[in-house]
Amino acid sequence: MKRSNAPIFWTLFGAGGMLSALIGPMLVLITGIAVPLGFLLPADLMSYPHMLKFAQHWAGKAFTFAVVSLFLWHGVHRIFHSLHDLGLKTATGAKLTCYGVALLGTALAAYSLLVIGF
Amino acid sequence: MNETHKVIAIEVLRYRPELDEKPFFQTYQVPFTEEMSVLQGLLYIKDELDGTLSFRWSCRMAICGSCGAMIDGVPMLGCHTFLRDYYPNKVRVEPLAHFPIERDLVVGADDFIGKLERIKPYIVPKEPRTLAEGEYLQTPAQLERILQFSSCINCMLCYAACPQYGLDPAFIGPGVLALLHRYNADSRDAARADRMQLVNAEEGVWSCTAVGYCSEVCPKGVDPANAVNQNKTASAADYFLHWLPKGSGK
Numbered sequence: 615m616k617r618s619n620a621p622i623f624w625t626l627f628g629a630g631g632m633l634s635a636l637i638g639p640m641l642v643l644i645t646g647i648a649v650p651l652g653f654l655l656p657a658d659l660m661s662y663p664h665m666l667k668f669a670q671h672w673a674g675k676a677f678t679f680a681v682v683s684l685f686l687w688h689g690v691h692r693i694f695h696s697l698h699d700l701g702l703k704t705a706t707g708a709k710l711t712c713y714g715v716a717l718l719g720t721a722l723a724a725y726s727l728l729v730i731g732f
Numbered sequence: 733m734n735e736t737h738k739v740i741a742i743e744v745l746r747y748r749p750e751l752d753e754k755p756f757f758q759t760y761q762v763p764f765t766e767e768m769s770v771l772q773g774l775l776y777i778k779d780e781l782d783g784t785l786s787f788r789w790s791c792r793m794a795i796c797g798s799c800g801a802m803i804d805g806v807p808m809l810g811c812h813t814f815l816r817d818y819y820p821n822k823v824r825v826e827p828l829a830h831f832p833i834e835r836d837l838v839v840g841a842d843d844f845i846g847k848l849e850r851i852k853p854y855i856v857p858k859e860p861r862t863l864a865e866g867e868y869l870q871t872p873a874q875l876e877r878i879l880q881f882s883s884c885i886n887c888m889l890c891y892a893a894c895p896q897y898g899l900d901p902a903f904i905g906p907g908v909l910a911l912l913h914r915y916n917a918d919s920r921d922a923a924r925a926d927r928m929q930l931v932n933a934e935e936g937v938w939s940c941t942a943v944g945y946c947s948e949v950c951p952k953g954v955d956p957a958n959a960v961n962q963n964k965t966a967s968a969a970d971y972f973l974h975w976l977p978k979g980s981g982k
Contacts, residue, residue, distance in 0.1 A: 615933035621971035624938070626963060695941045699895065 623691055623713065630688025633680065641681070666730065675727045683720040690716045737763035740815050741822035742773050744785065747833050755833060758782075759822070764815045770825060771799050771810030774837075787837035796950050797887030801837050802826040807892035807949045827890040830901070844888055847904050851912040851930060856923035874919040881959055882915035883952040890946035890956050896939050903939035904930060906946035906956030913959035918964075928970055937963045 634692040648655045658664065668674040697708045742762050744939050749756035760777045768776075771789055778785050790796040792811045799810035804824050815823065831839035845976040861868075890906040891897050897905045904912075912931065916924045930936050 615929055615935065616931045617929075617971070617974075618934040618936070618938045619966035619971075620934065620938035621964075625968050698899070701899070701939065 623687070626684065626687035626716075627691035630684035630686070630691075633684050634688055637681075638685075669727060669730055670732055673732070679723050679727055682723040683716070686716040686719040687713075736965045737765060738819055739763050740773070740819045742770075742777065742815075743766070743822050744777070744837070745824075745826040745833075746785070746832035746836050747827075748784070748835060749784075757824075762815070762903055764813075764819070766776070767817050768815050769811050770801075770803055770808075770813045770815060770823065771816050773817050773823075774810060774825065785837075786835045795885060797885035800828050800887045800889050800892070801857065802829055802892060808862045809887060809951050812951050828888055829903045830892055830894070831888070839888075843901060844886070844891060844905070844908070847908045848886065848911070851904075851908055851915070851927055852923050853911050853915060855915060855918060855921045856926075857920060858922040858957040868920045870919055877917045877919075878914050880954055881910050881917070884911050884914070884950075885952055887951065889951065893949040896941055897943070900939060902935045904936055906940075906960065907954075909937060909940075909963065910954050910956035910959040913963055916963075928967065931963045932967045932970060937967055940964070 644655065645660065647653065649657065649660045671677055694705070694708060694712040697712075698705055702708055739761050741759050743757050746752065746756050746758045760780075760781050762773045762776050764773060764776075769792070771792060774785065774787050775789070778787075787801070788798040789810065790798045794809050794812045800807060800825075801810055802808075802825070803810070803813050804818065805826075807828060810825070823839070825837065827833050827837045827839045829959045831841070833841075834840050884907055886907065888907065890910075894903070894906055898902050909931070914925050915921050916927050916931075932938075940957075940960045942957065942961065944957040947954070947958065950956065
């Protein structure tokens, strides 16, 4: 039987799932609630100069890249398999669209993180 | 049976290929006692009400795996399910989902049996062993790895539960993958490489989307979802290692 290339997508999905389970809620709290409401954290924590500095540091770059790309790979894998559950049998188009979005997002994240410099 | 018995309506999906164009429901009024199983209800129908009803059964004690059916839409063993739990409502009995109906509650198991044969469901020793060498020794930890998976009775309830098998019957499916794992994880076995070719395919573990209903319906406490998950990890490792030059991996 033909070996499936699913392990590539599954390991990215798994890594994204692990990462989102570990830090997703915390990110929602910080970026969506605490900072905008000025609650627990200073309101200028995520100001443009702060975030630029963050994204220019190598650790900030690594963190941002991992969060953006792995969350995306995780999300599209789930969407793809949900489409399959809904009965999309010849799912080549869906597969290309889903994983294409993740690939594009990954490339964009890498590009953007590089052009903002160090 | 006396008049004090309660009576339950059992609605059975009938299909006799030589008579019926398509399956239809037939309802029987069955007197029952507290300890009567759905299988015993079917046996009552066959003996007392309608001898033309066909269904598989043998042991009546959840060992043979023959009497699986959709009971009120849930894959269950007829012998392991009690009429009292449905009374005063009726109980609906249909053949196992996702399998072709051969006759009434009897489904065709050819696909399942074919898959079962392909995984080599037996221990393949590393080398022939003489009697003088004695028995294989296994530690409790080695036994623990395979024990629950060896409880499978091939009743196919997990196949009726699996939405992915329903969508695409090319999927090897939960029960056979659990048994595959039972042999691959056995310290006495040496056929892992052969079986991994089945695991690694799209029709192997990669058709599973981790729904987990297979493990819920298993009447023997086997956890096929866990076996599949362990083999997704094993297959991913196998996938990335096969790119390494020969001999550098395991």
